[in-house]
Amino acid sequence: MSGPRHADRPSHTEGSPLDPDTLEVIPGTLHESVQGWVPQLASEEELRVALEKAFDYRGDVTLSLKNNSKIEGYIFDRVTGPTLSASFVRVLPKDGGPRVKISYTEIAALAFTGRDTAAGKSWEAWVRKYWEKKSSGEADLSLQPESLE
Secondary structure, eight states, X not given: OOOOOGGGSOOOSTTSTTOHHHHSXXXXXXOOOOTTOOOOOOSHHHHHHHHHXXXXXXXXXXXXETTSXXXXXXXXXXXXXXXXXXXXXXXXXXXXXXXXXXXXXXXXXXXXXXXXXXXXXXXXXXXXXXXXHHHTTOSXXXXXXXXXX
């Protein structure tokens, strides 16, 4: 048995579900702005949801631990186990210290304290800025990314 013949495939004409012009233009991912957010961690589910958002966040967070210490840094890894004691996050401290592994059971509070380094850096925002500069007559436009600093 052979695969479908080209003649049997849906049309690739305008308006078709396989029209390349409509396939190329799809909405991007909308990122929730959590910068500055300090979630309530009253339940296990709230803690899990907040730490999942912290893992997806592109900036530093501050973890307040139950032993009254604080760690500010970037959450680069997490393991979600069946219990809080089997779940942990791994943090790159902002001060450059060694990586830290923290159990979910040790976390008393969480705050999204760092700047979201990718906020406002969507493709659409970049293109809009590019065309604004071009239409204003700015010279030496290039396709180089902006510095994160």
